[in-house]
Amino acid sequence: MATDESAVLAASMISAGIPDVETFDTRAIQALDAAHFLHPFTDHAALRGKGARVIVRGQGVYVWDSDGHQLIDGMSGLWCVNVGYGRTTISQAVYRQMETLPFYNSFFNTTNVPAVQLAAELVALAPPQFSHVFFTGSGSEANDTVVRMVRRYWDIRGQPERQVIISRHNAYHGSTLAGVSLGGMAGMHAQGGLPVPGIRHIGQPNYAEHGQGLDENAFGLVAAGWLEDEILALGADKVAAFIGEPVQGAGGVIIPPPTYWPEVQRICDKYGVLLVADEVICGFGRLGAWFGSELLGMRPDLISFAKGVTSGYVPLGGVLVGKRVAYALVEQGGDFNHGFTYSGHPVACAAALENLRILRDERLVEKVALETGPHLKAAFQQLATHPLVGHAESCGMVAGLNLVRVKGATVHDCVPFERTLQVGMLCRGHMFGNGIIMRAVGDRMIVAPPLVMTKAEIDEMAARIWMCLDLTLADAQHRGWM
Numbered sequence: 001m002a003t004d005e006s007a008v009l010a011a012s013m014i015s016a017g018i019p020d021v022e023t024f025d026t027r028a029i030q031a032l033d034a035a036h037f038l039h040p041f042t043d044h045a046a047l048r049g050k051g052a053r054v055i056v057r058g059q060g061v062y063v064w065d066s067d068g069h070q071l072i073d074g075m076s077g078l079w080c081v082n083v084g085y086g087r088t089t090i091s092q093a094v095y096r097q098m099e100t101l102p103f104y105n106s107f108f109n110t111t112n113v114p115a116v117q118l119a120a121e122l123v124a125l126a127p128p129q130f131s132h133v134f135f136t137g138s139g140s141e142a143n144d145t146v147v148r149m150v151r152r153y154w155d156i157r158g159q160p161e162r163q164v165i166i167s168r169h170n171a172y173h174g175s176t177l178a179g180v181s182l183g184g185m186a187g188m189h190a191q192g193g194l195p196v197p198g199i200r201h202i203g204q205p206n207y208a209e210h211g212q213g214l215d216e217n218a219f220g221l222v223a224a225g226w227l228e229d230e231i232l233a234l235g236a237d238k239v240a241a242f243i244g245e246p247v248q249g250a251g252g253v254i255i256p257p258p259t260y261w262p263e264v265q266r267i268c269d270k271y272g273v274l275l276v277a278d279e280v281i282c283g284f285g286r287l288g289a290w291f292g293s294e295l296l297g298m299r300p301d302l303i304s305f306a307k308g309v310t311s312g313y314v315p316l317g318g319v320l321v322g323k324r325v326a327y328a329l330v331e332q333g334g335d336f337n338h339g340f341t342y343s344g345h346p347v348a349c350a351a352a353l354e355n356l357r358i359l360r361d362e363r364l365v366e367k368v369a370l371e372t373g374p375h376l377k378a379a380f381q382q383l384a385t386h387p388l389v390g391h392a393e394s395c396g397m398v399a400g401l402n403l404v405r406v407k408g409a410t411v412h413d414c415v416p417f418e419r420t421l422q423v424g425m426l427c428r429g430h431m432f433g434n435g436i437i438m439r440a441v442g443d444r445m446i447v448a449p450p451l452v453m454t455k456a457e458i459d460e461m462a463a464r465i466w467m468c469l470d471l472t473l474a475d476a477q478h479r480g481w482m
């Protein structure tokens with residue numbers, strides 16, 4: 001489309017105000033989108049043929065597209081809309097803050113009231129070893145901050161040679177240079193000569209993939225042992241920190257065996273290595289605790305967070321800093337030459353304060369632990385009986401199931417589909433077509449619904465998933481894949 005044409009179309013859409021769901025011109029928006037909008041992680045040539053799905057409205061656990069279709073948002077936007085859509089009190093808090101002070105920086109000995117209040121509130125919610133917060137604009141920036149902070153910590157402590165940060169294959173820690181490098185996604189490393197030096201990766205505690213011949217708890221100890229092997233190979237005096245998501249999210253909802261994190265903690269303590277929990281997904285109630293690390297037996301020195309801190313209403317991230325790192329930075333280190341224009345953005349912090357109030361007053365974290373999380377688990381156990389499903393796992397309000405060609409008695413007896421068939425994408429298509437948003441990570445289908453999802457809504461979601469599994473099974477059989 002010519003630029004003039006786009007401008008006229010854009011202007012007419014704007015002058016019409018925010019239209020009703022029915023009045024969107026989907027094709028026109030898709031054409032403008034294809035002409036100008038570079039999306040994250042997208043094959044644009046392929047997208048242009050199909051046209052992007054246009055999401056226009058959200059309420060509770062539902063979103064609507066520009067053709068008026070209602071979808072259950074099984075992914076909370078992107079693992080973040082924890083309190084659900086349409087929370088007027090968050091919009092009001094944001095509006096009030098914008099009217100009062102839309103922005104001021106927190107450099108040059110300056111602060112603002114919502115950022116101070118939020119820092120104090122986050123420290124009060126966090127495990128007792130935490131005393132400070134560094135604010136960023138996203139989870140990726142939070143993990144960049146982690147890299148700079150742990151290296152700075154060891155400088156201050158007189159051990160500047162402790163530079164290496166150990167992470168895990170298939171981890172996701174963001175898309176900035178440090179985030180991608182910490183992450184363990186081969187496809188991301190292949191673009192742009194990454195990872196940056198000083199970052200190493202070990203295996204992930206994925207029982208289904210690597211635990212053949214072991215029971216789960218024995219495998220957890222083996223997988224934690226890979227960390228000790230790597231520390232010894234590098235020399236403990238070279239290792240600054242180990243970083244991990246309590247439960248791996250984008251990697252496919254990989255829930256580690258119960259023995260894994262306590263053993264990792266023991267190893268970090270033994271060699272004086274800092275432990276960093278990336279709680280960008282797991283934080284703020286997702287697993288049924290304020291922080292997933294508390295639940296899984298980690299005692300981290302740093303916690304990176306984002307997403308659920310504002311339920312995604314406004315971008316905000318940060319790093320919670322434990323006392324031993326905070327003491328070095330605050331009492332011994334002088335200037336830490338690091339920061340972002342939007343560190344402690346007053347509007348984002350106001351949104352977070354209201355979001356935390358909702359989580360607390362509606363007891364959403366307790367509900368996930370005691371009511372909705374167990375209900376989701378039962379629903380996924382039921383889905384695991386479907387002939388197309390090999391196994392299913394859940395923790396709080398995240399869950400995943402594996403599509404398999406042949407079901408087996410245990411996770412290790414299932415026969416997967418050929419990877420190139422992309423059965424997960426086929427299944428995801430049926431899900432979207434039938435009013436449910438799920439993520440496909442290879443052949444693993446995952447959900448992370450809003451924490452406000454009721455038991456009845458979980459049942460509705462599970463029923464739609466079952467129906468789409470039936471459709472996928474019939475489709476796969478029709479294509480001769482099984």
Ligand code: PXG
Nearest residue numbers: 138139140172173174245250278280281306
């Ligand atoms: N850490 C973790 C654990 C994440 O899940 C980030 C850091 C980066 O956060 P920002 O705010 O910079 O995006 C994330 C983000 C997916 C998917 O495909 C997951 C994320 C982002 C994009 C896609 O599931 N998580």
